[in-house]
Amino acid sequence: MDEDRLKTQNWRSWGPYVSERAWGTVREDYSSNGDAWGFLTHDQARSKAYRWGEDGLAGICDRYQLLVFALAFWNGQDEILKERLFGVVPQQNNHGEDVREYYYYLDASPTHSYLKYLYKYPQAKFPYQQLIEESQRRGIEQPEFELLDTGIFDDNRYFDIFVEYAKADPEDICVRVELFNRGSEPAHLHVLPQLWFRNTWSWGDVPGPTPSIRNAKDPSGQACLIADDSTATPMSNLLTDYALGKRYLYAESGGQPLFTNNETHRERMYGCPDPTPFVKDAFHRYVINGDACVNPDEVGTKACVHYGNVTVPAGESVVIRLRLTDRPISDAIQGVDAVVKQRKSETDVFYDELHPPKASEDERLVQRQALAGMIWSKQFYYFDVNKWLEGDDSRAKPPASRHTIRNEHWKHLNSMRILSMPDKWEYPWFAAWDLAFQCIPLALVDPEFAKEQLWLLLFEQFQHPNGQIPAYEWEFSDLNPPVHAWAIWRVYNMDRIQSGRADREFLEKCFHKLLLNFTWWVNKVDAEGHNVFEGGFLGLDNITTFDRSTPPSDGSSLKQADATGWMGMYCLNLMRIALELAKENKTYVGLAIKFFEHYVYIGSAMKNMGGRDYELWSEEDGLFFDALCYPDGSYHRFRLRSLVSLIPLYAVERLEEVWTSEFPEFKANLDWFMRNRSHLTEACLSTSENAEGKVHLLSLVDAEQLRRIVEVLWDDAEFLSPYGLRSMSKHHQEHPFSFGDQTVKYDPAESTTWLKGGNSNWRGPIWFPTSFLMIESLRKLSKVYGESIRVPAEPDADRETMTLSEVAEGHANRLISLFTRDADGRRAIYGQRETMQHDPHWRDCLLFHEYFNAETGEGLGANHQTGWTGLVASLIDEWRR
Known part of the structure; x- marks a missing residue:
């Protein structure tokens, strides 16, 4: 944006700063034994107000996360309202924690003027228990049991839900939600765009005053919720005063505004009375169980517009438009599509100028989605370690053991920053x-x-x-x-x-x-x-x-x-x-x-x-x-x-x-x-x-030592994989290394040991950060040695030897090829998952895994680790110039 280049407006004041997971994190762990995963589970998350930050589907928020907007859905069969992503925790899985949903960061401009997200929601009952039970049944030698493996996406019985954000200006955000029915029969879906205040008022000895969200009853027929933080106590630990003022959420007609409070459901969580009958999980209970648990006075700290039982014809789509802005706008919804189209076009121009000239169309797609993942993976990271250790309420001190579990020596650490996350679900x-x-x-x-x-x-x-x-x-x-x-x-x-x-x-x-x-x-x-x-x-x-x-x-x-x-x-x-x-x-x-x-x-x-x-x-x-x-x-x-x-x-x-x-x-x-x-x-x-x-x-x-090392680097019996640099030599496949009573062998895929949590493996797979540094080192060395150091080329190469520069380029190309389609149209990252390989609604939606099978290239570990796998964007930039 021209205005952003001139620094006259803050286009980043709102962004995708909402975590994909706040449950199961250290910040929300107030246990006596440090079991973060057990202290606050996915099942409890809908009922407990978070202390340190929110989570949601395709969420956005302001710079300090006072106000959050995110989507929720219900397919009529699911056991719970789909407000956040589900995943198995280490005790439930054979390879550590892992998300069991499919969602994609498809596009983003660096100013967040345009954002696009895709969530794939099955139309049948979501198989929570099956995912847990089968994952627990599998041994560490077996692959993980994924959502696709359950058959729930068979016959395309699912919704593709695209969420687009486009800013008319830094404080005026247009939202376009398009619901595609990929199945062969009409299907129904409940859609709940949600707006809520992060709970900043409940944590001291005495609860503070709250902000509010009210129904404005817009005369034009469109729904309008007004969020107002003027009645709440301002944040106290900032250098300058910060407040949002009023915010208006406009929504297309046809939805019913619902209101509750972002307060812990104490009866469900702790078996004690609730100060208010209107608590955090009210929309779940109202939509699924029909409970009378929403506020009839149409006011609260959490609200939504409920589009109930939306019918989506087979193979077609339905669009819901909204607008979140800092001022009243007449006919606010009318301009949404035009703003989305304009910002999408501007983002196209931005990336067209950024892509290197020698990149193929497929490589451009890879680079753009990798960078989109980097931008979407920003998060408001709120953590005052001293406050966490000592507790908020003098009447309910944390257990003394908290000081011996972790981070006792980091009491000075106090973050209210927007930070880049490795993966907003697995590593938020x-x-x-x-x-x-x-x-x-x-x-x-x-x-x-x-x-x-x-x-x-x-x-x-x-x-x-x-x-x-x-x-x-x-x-x-x-x-x-x-x-x-x-x-x-x-x-x-x-x-x-x-x-x-x-x-x-x-x-x-x-x-x-x-x-x-x-x-x-x-x-x-x-x-x-x-x-x-x-x-x-x-x-x-x-x-x-x-x-x-x-x-x-x-x-x-x-x-x-x-x-x-x-x-x-x-x-x-x-x-x-x-x-x-x-x-x-x-x-x-x-x-x-x-x-x-x-x-x-x-x-x-x-x-x-x-x-x-x-x-x-x-x-x-x-x-x-x-x-x-x-x-x-x-x-x-x-x-x-x-x-x-x-x-x-x-x-x-x-x-x-x-x-x-x-x-x-x-x-x-x-x-x-x-x-x-x-x-x-x-x-x-x-x-x-x-x-x-x-x-x-x-x-x-x-020079001689370098030649010997590079020979091993470019030897397919040692470190050279078809897709890049192995983290352990294949030599140890036939020749395991032993010390004491422990043995290490070449292990090209998921970890087969529980050392350090069991969900990471440096005994063979390909990792981007270490590979990227090796490529850089070889490039530097080649500028000194030129062609004086050569190593044998691989057997089927069109040359007998290779220079250091050619070895560097070979490793870079192999890493890029993890994501790009080969001659058969297959992407190595998706392995034998035929749906992802060939289905037109899956094959160009990319995941950026934590590490990769050194023999097949299949993606492993956290699947939105653009945190460092996004380095593929830099490789494309540097090797396609």
């Missing part, structure tokens, strides 16, 4: 390393939002006073790989290229906080001061034989090749940022020198473990491995061929002398170090010449 909370990767594709469409996201985790109310960045809400103190500096440096450069302006203020303020985080890392995970790190599991949940987050009980320590590689990468990221800042402030040269030298010490240590007679590099295998070091000085090398063996390759940077000459002090120290500390630099620094002069390559591997 920010995760540090997920967010870093999320910001790369986000920067394609909204670099300002991407920069803001990266800064927020460094902001005082997030970053710990000791420097740690919070990991994720299940335990903020866990360790995620230190990729924040990499993401900041990359987004800074993406923004600089797109805008033509370098945002040094962003880079500088982030750099200062990264210094604290780096120091925390060094003090935390380099116990012996030898620059070899012991970082814990580092996000690779079950890649080894034991939980790497738990120190061994025998006094031994695990020296991690991946932790050390990550820290080498961190040093180089900070060195480059410091040099960039030194262009305007020479003070930063000293910090660039510091991080260069620290990198060299790490590189040397990887080859000579702190002066001992062993190293993380195995000359015999041509890979890096972890080493378990015992108190008596002996060690055991974990010859497990996994991403741990490859991550040291991520620590790579080029320094051209023609460029470093701009920094004489840095160049002088670099030259001095190479002359006087050659026994250190020879392990991780090499110099070559090209047409422009000398180039120093900072890499933890030399």
Whole structure:
């Protein structure tokens, strides 16, 4: 929007900031044992008012989620009103929690001026119990039991419900709900567009005054609800006053306004009397049971317009139009279609300009839906950890055990921010390393939002006073790989290229906080001061034989090749940022020198473990491995061929002398170090010449080591899958790795171990973040080595050898091919699900899974993990130019 580019209006004041799931989250868990899934279940969710945030279908809300709009449906057969998505929890499933619904983020503009969502709702009774019972029956070796497997979509007996939002202006939102009957007979559907206030008034010793929603009885015949927050106590913990004022929800005639309150149904939940008869689950009870439980005075804090028993002819559709605005509008519904059409057209133009010129039509579709998923996955993330630990009501303190379960040391964390979620159902909370990767594709469409996201985790109310960045809400103190500096440096450069302006203020303020985080890392995970790190599991949940987050009980320590590689990468990221800042402030040269030298010490240590007679590099295998070091000085090398063996390759940077000459002090120290500390630099620094002069390559591997690693990377018997980089070598399919009484084998699909929750697997499947970093590293290395390093091509290739650049391109193309149709019209992500492969109403609606079967490409894990699988949009952008 032109107005948005000029920053004269806030087009982002309303957005898709509503979670897909608030039940079963840590924030809503007030149990004595930390069982979030058991404390507030899906069945209870319709009856209990949430403390920290709302959920709904295709929901939107204002910046601070005071007022929420979302859809609810009932097919006449379902046991419950469909107000939120259903999924099985870890105790009910053979592979951890998982949503059991089909919904898609089809389109979105970065300003939310246009949004499109699809929900597929069966016409038969929804099989809640069957999904639970069959999932519990299946063993961990079996695939998950999905909703399609129940047969409920057979003969196309379902509704495709498309929800479109289009803003006439930042505060005037047109809504178009189109109900398609895909079946061969007429079908009936109840539609309930809902409007409600988040419950902000019930949590203290004394309940506060409430806002209200009333029936305006619009004379034109269209329904009109007026939401007014002027009677409620304003939010107290903001820097400035915030209030919505009146909001008007107009709806097409034919619906019946209903009213209740967003209050917990205490009788159902706790067996005690309700202060009001009008409670949160009233619409469910009214529509399904016929209970007289809605407010006849037509006022409350939750309301809807009930379109009862809408008949949708076979193969046809019915449209319901609404409008949510900040002012009275006569004939408000009349203009809805025109606004939707206009904003859709503008969004088409936006993406037409964004798509790279060499992308196919199918690749454009993949990129657009991936970016739509990134935009839809924003969420109002509200969490005051101190308030959660101590409780709201002095008369009902949380159990003392709450302070020993999780997050006791994060009382400073206080969020009322819009944050990018990994997946708003399975992971409806920010995760540090997920967010870093999320910001790369986000920067394609909204670099300002991407920069803001990266800064927020460094902001005082997030970053710990000791420097740690919070990991994720299940335990903020866990360790995620230190990729924040990499993401900041990359987004800074993406923004600089797109805008033509370098945002040094962003880079500088982030750099200062990264210094604290780096120091925390060094003090935390380099116990012996030898620059070899012991970082814990580092996000690779079950890649080894034991939980790497738990120190061994025998006094031994695990020296991690991946932790050390990550820290080498961190040093180089900070060195480059410091040099960039030194262009305007020479003070930063000293910090660039510091991080260069620290990198060299790490590189040397990887080859000579702190002066001992062993190293993380195995000359015999041509890979890096972890080493378990015992108190008596002996060690055991974990010859497990996994991403741990490859991550040291991520620590790579080029320094051209023609460029470093701009920094004489840095160049002088670099030259001095190479002359006087050659026994250190020879392990991780090499110099070559090209047409422009000398180039120093900072890499933890030399040319021969690199060649050996890349040979394994491009070997289909090792790490090369038909669809990208395996997270564990296929070598371990026939040669399992054992240590103690535990064995690890190549496992290309769902996890077959319950280590770290059982719903994640780094023992073979393809993961986008680690693959993306490998492609970047190979591209950097190829600029130094050119064609001098070659590896054998795959047997059926049209060439005998491949360069580093060609290997990088090969991995990128394989990742993209997960989503695009092959010669037979099939998408690898959908495996053998023939409905998704061929049905015209399914095949172009894409899911972006958490990880992928390394042999078939089938999507696994969370299925809306555009959080980092959205990186496919960046791959298309970079490899189709």
